[in-house]
Amino acid sequence: MDTAPDRLIFRDAAETDVPALVALIESAYRGETSRTGWTTEADILDGRRTDPDGVLAVIRAPAGRLMVVERDGEPVACCQLERRGHAAYFGMFAVSPALQGAGIGKRIIAEAERRVHADWGADEMHMTVISVRGDLIAWYERRGYRRTGRMYPFPYGDERFGIPLRDDLQFELLVKPLPAASPGAGTE
Template structure:
């Protein structure tokens, strides 16, 4: 039996908040995260998320905190948010737009975490596909937008293999705001990627 056997999806409830926080932290922070390949332990210390961020997302009607369970256990999660902005013709400061521009409603993908010992099993691909399907079918989203720390080359390549492309837009990392972690290097920024949804 693998993590993808009997996989089921559901929206998170308030009772799930502690488990979601623990999952996200385990996938990105500390030595435990090094079991998987999505760790940020070499670039960031501190927290990745907390109940103060997860609980409001559960209650927000414009977001979906999607849980993936296998055998009754939480194995992955992601946060999909409605975003109604149109793509700009002008790139963000310091960038050169090069990716696809798709008009229409957008959804934003984030807080993506797969249990470290299950990373590389195909589970993440299934969670991403379910998030895209729900955003398109339930909200009418025509594109999915996400941001990745630009030095995360392997993670960006993973998204590119799933149809995402860099837009060329970047945004600064919130240095000094420990809610987003404590940086271990001075060159962090977010790269925007987008995928058209059909």
């Protein structure tokens, strides 16, 4: 494992990571702290993005993993990877707002793609994004994801997903063929 100070370390989450990961995910998407970065959902959703039980469920899922990304010994990002037949699902992606825009997100998604292809033989990566998040969808499109037009309803009334501030929220499926990861995306 490389521990150079400016290097990113990728590892699977442990149950002891739950409090730090909940705080990280919340900081990237909800509340005033999230406005420091560009991935905030504070203008479309209030409430929580996740909770300890939700993060723990992802860690314990037999068909997946929660990948933690550390920098200088601290978790600075995470993402969920779940095996779904020939494809893998990418979710719960969060980068510390203070580090957004510095290229870390690109490295993480490339490493996630590399891992699901190498470890599981996945030939596609799937994700769902709230369809009104045009800036975020455009970011994924620049990474090779394509919009499918396939929509899923937002779970209005289930506060585990947040409290909607709009009545037009839905999820769109984005898909990318693999392998497309760049070499040297991460360090283990």
